[in-house]
Amino acid sequence: MPEALINQLADIVGNAGLRTGNDDTASFLTDWHGQYHGQALAVVMPETTAQVANIMAFADVNDIVVVPQGGNTGFMGGATPDADGRTILLSLRRMNRIREIDATNMSMTVEAGCVLQSLHEETEKQGLYFPLKLAAKGSCTIGGNLGTNAGGLNVVRYGTTRELTLGLEVVLMGGRVLNMLSGLRKDNTGYDLRNLFVGSEGTLGVITAATMKLFPQPAARATAFAEVRDVEAAVALLHRLQAASGGGVEAFELIPADILHVLFHHFPNIPQPLATRGKMNVLMEIASTNPASGIADDTGQSPLRTIIEETLGAALEDGLVLDATIAASEAQRQALWDVRETAPESHKMSAGVARSDISLPQSALAPFYDEMVAGIRAIDPNLWICGYGHIGDGNLHFNLIADEKSNADFDSKKVDLYELLYEKVAKYNGSISAEHGIGQTKRAQLAKVKSPEIMDVMRAIKASIDPKNLMNPGKVV
Numbered sequence: 001m002p003e004a005l006i007n008q009l010a011d012i013v014g015n016a017g018l019r020t021g022n023d024d025t026a027s028f029l030t031d032w033h034g035q036y037h038g039q040a041l042a043v044v045m046p047e048t049t050a051q052v053a054n055i056m057a058f059a060d061v062n063d064i065v066v067v068p069q070g071g072n073t074g075f076m077g078g079a080t081p082d083a084d085g086r087t088i089l090l091s092l093r094r095m096n097r098i099r100e101i102d103a104t105n106m107s108m109t110v111e112a113g114c115v116l117q118s119l120h121e122e123t124e125k126q127g128l129y130f131p132l133k134l135a136a137k138g139s140c141t142i143g144g145n146l147g148t149n150a151g152g153l154n155v156v157r158y159g160t161t162r163e164l165t166l167g168l169e170v171v172l173m174g175g176r177v178l179n180m181l182s183g184l185r186k187d188n189t190g191y192d193l194r195n196l197f198v199g200s201e202g203t204l205g206v207i208t209a210a211t212m213k214l215f216p217q218p219a220a221r222a223t224a225f226a227e228v229r230d231v232e233a234a235v236a237l238l239h240r241l242q243a244a245s246g247g248g249v250e251a252f253e254l255i256p257a258d259i260l261h262v263l264f265h266h267f268p269n270i271p272q273p274l275a276t277r278g279k280m281n282v283l284m285e286i287a288s289t290n291p292a293s294g295i296a297d298d299t300g301q302s303p304l305r306t307i308i309e310e311t312l313g314a315a316l317e318d319g320l321v322l323d324a325t326i327a328a329s330e331a332q333r334q335a336l337w338d339v340r341e342t343a344p345e346s347h348k349m350s351a352g353v354a355r356s357d358i359s360l361p362q363s364a365l366a367p368f369y370d371e372m373v374a375g376i377r378a379i380d381p382n383l384w385i386c387g388y389g390h391i392g393d394g395n396l397h398f399n400l401i402a403d404e405k406s407n408a409d410f411d412s413k414k415v416d417l418y419e420l421l422y423e424k425v426a427k428y429n430g431s432i433s434a435e436h437g438i439g440q441t442k443r444a445q446l447a448k449v450k451s452p453e454i455m456d457v458m459r460a461i462k463a464s465i466d467p468k469n470l471m472n473p474g475k476v477v
Contacts, residue, residue, distance in 0.1 A: 005062065009044055009088075012054045017094065019043040028089050031080045032073050033348060036440060038081035040067070040089040047094045049169060049177060049208045056206065057175030059088055059470060066090050066173070067472050068202035070112065070144030073136040075355060076439025078148065078201045078475050092143045095208060098122055106214045107166055107183040112143025112207050119212075129217040131158040131250075135341045146207050149199035151435035153251045153340075156392025158215070160435065162198045169209035170197050173466050181211050196461070201437050202472040204465045218250070218287035220294025222304035223333040226312060226324035227278025231391075232366035233320040234282050237311070238392060244311045245286045245304075252392035253283040253340050258384040262401050263339065266346040271335050274323050282391075283340050284308070285333075343388060344397075352402035352410040354417050357436040359395045364428035369396075375420045376400065380413055395434040422449070438476045446476070 010018050019025050025043045030036065041064065046052045059066045065087040069079040081087040096113040103126055110119060117137040123130045133153040134140055144150075146168070151160045158164065167182035170193075180194055197204055228234045231254065238252045257277045264270065273281075286304055288294070293303045301309070308326060315321040327333035347353050360368055369387060376385055384401040400417055402410040422445060425432055438446050447455055458477050462469075 006042065008058060009042055009055070012058065013044050013046050013051055017045040017047065017051070019045070025089070028069060028072065028091060029080065031075075031077050033075065036077035036080040037083070038067075038087070039083050039085035040081050040087045041085060043089040043091055045091045045094045049095075049171065052090070052095075052171045052206055052208050053175040053177055055088065055090060056171050056173055060174040060468070063468065063470065064088055065470050065473060066206070068092065068143070068147070068206045070141035070147065071115065071136070071139045072144075073140040074144060074148065074439065075357070075436045076148075076433075076441040078437050078439030078472070079144070080440070082474055090206060092141065092206075092208070095143075096141075099209065101126060101128070101214075102183060103128060103214075105183045107211055108214055109167075109181055109183075109209060109211045110142055111209045112141060112146070114142050116140050116142060116145065123214055124217060127217050128214045130164075130212065130214055132161060132164060133251075135344050142210060142212070143207050146198050146210055147201050148435065148437035151390060151393065151395055153253065153390065155390055155395070156252055157247070157250050162195055164213045165194060165198055165210055166213060167211040168194050168197055168207055170205040170207050172205045173468065173470050178205070181209060183211055199437070201439060201475050203462060203476050204471060216289040219289055219291040220302065220304050221250075221285055221287045221333065222302070222308040223283075223285045223327040223336055224308050224312060224324055225273040225281065225283050225336050225339070226315075227274055227276075227281050227322040229320055229322060230280055230366065231369045233315075234280060234391060235362050235365055237282065237315050237320050238284075238362075240315060241284060241286065241308070241311050244307050248286040248288055248304075248307075249284065249392060250287045251283070251285045251390075253389065254391045254396070255281040255283055255340065255343075255388050256386065257281070258401070259343055259386040259388050260339070262350060262384050262386060263343055263346045266349045267342055270338050270342060273325055273336055273339060276323070278322060283336055340388075343386070347386065347399055347401060350401045350403070354400040354410075354414050356398045356418075356421055356432075357395070357434050358398060358421070358425050358430055358432060359393070359434035360425070360428050360430040362391070362394050364430065365391060365394065365396070368424055368428050368430070371424055372398065372421065375424070376417065379416050379420070380410075393434075394430075440475060443474070443476060 020042045028043045029038045067081045092113040095111040099109040101108040131154045145161045149162045168180045170178040260277045312324045387398040389397040
């Protein structure tokens with residue numbers, strides 16, 4: 001980049017907010033899995049919305065591409081620029097202030113660079129609860145969560161990031177600021193621009209702040225890990241627990257034996273939940289904001305524990321559940337959650353992995369799973385089939401892990417494996433992306449599964465808001 005342009009960017013963000021050397025920019029230009037690598041003229045790290053607006057005006061005048069980035073924890077390459085190099089990588093990490101927590105309105109207004117875990121900690125200090133829970137909570141940012149419409153562990157009860165969002169602040173190419181920050185639960189004034197930008201992966205504008213819903217802090221929880229007969233039994237158990245708890249299920253995670261094998265291979269110190277590694281398992285948690293729900297009675301049982309114990313007992317008698325354990329302490333609860341939350345890291349450490357992020361109707365989960373297992377075994381019987389995730393909302397991360405025996409030709413098999421996956425997803429009217437976004441990885445596949453009419457409308461929206469195609473091009477559409 002000519003020195004004059006570099007100086008203009010330095011005038012906007014200061015020397016502390018500008019990085020240009022290879023050593024200083026390298027970590028921003030590679031995705032979390034090391035799959036994508038790009039180039040940029042500069043990495044800019046603004047501290048205010050006004051600075052973002054000035055950067056966007058600068059980029060527009062000089063026809064420079066802008067790629068927004070949060071915590072850089074995405075799986076689809078959506079925050080990595082291409083190799084052309086005429087790009088500004090706009091990192092929101094320094095825009096990390098909580099502007100307001102309105103306890104009476106049960107909302108908070110935060111900047112896009114806030115790390116998710118910090119939002120949990122700050123709201124909990126006030127006895128409130130922000131329920132978006134992700135394995136990457138210590139490094140992902142709310143801006144990135146908004147960009148991909150992240151789901152996470154608690155969608156079954158609280159919904160996706162989109163459903164948790166009340167308002168947004170967005171900066172468009174050219175520097176226009178859309179101030180849509182609002183604590184209103186109802187605002188039916190024109191087109192729903194808020195939901196348009198959530199999930200747009202930085203292709204329409206830069207989300208700089210958001211107003212998010214808060215909830216009462218759960219006062220009691222009951223957590224259990226159970227071996228189930230199969231996926232069909234897992235879905236039936238979910239419905240039973242939802243009915244017994246009055247809709248109190250916060251999380252319900254499918255965990256097959258293969259994922260336990262991969263996990264304990266890389267993290268042998270994590271305790272195994274049950275004596276044996278059942279073929280199919282679930283991790284479940286119910287919660288209540290009523291403190292009395294966690295108080296033990298004369299028999300030593302709390303109401304929540306009684307609900308989960310009786311539900312599991314009946315399911316055991318009916319053959320849905322084969323074995324189970326219920327956490328008796330917070331330490332035991334956390335040990336169960338370590339099994340689930342460490343799984344993505346164990347996949348990253350494996351010899352090879354084919355990742356996916358799909359959603360299906362709950363009624364289709366069991367037949368889909370059975371057909372996928374049969375198809376995968378025909379392609380490579382040695383792969384670890386780690387189809388796990390949030391079956392409470394029909395979202396599976398159907399990851400396939402290669403060990404040393406099958407890694408040599410694993411890449412050549414990925415085409416057939418993904419074709420099988422997408423064929424079965426289409427058969428059961430599912431989605432190729434539930435919460436990780438489209439990014440670069442699924443752009444071509446999106447054009448195959450969406451009708452030409454829908455793709456035309458998406459492109460028209462993109463062209464109307466970003467006519468020069470300077471906002472994160474090559475992603476989504």
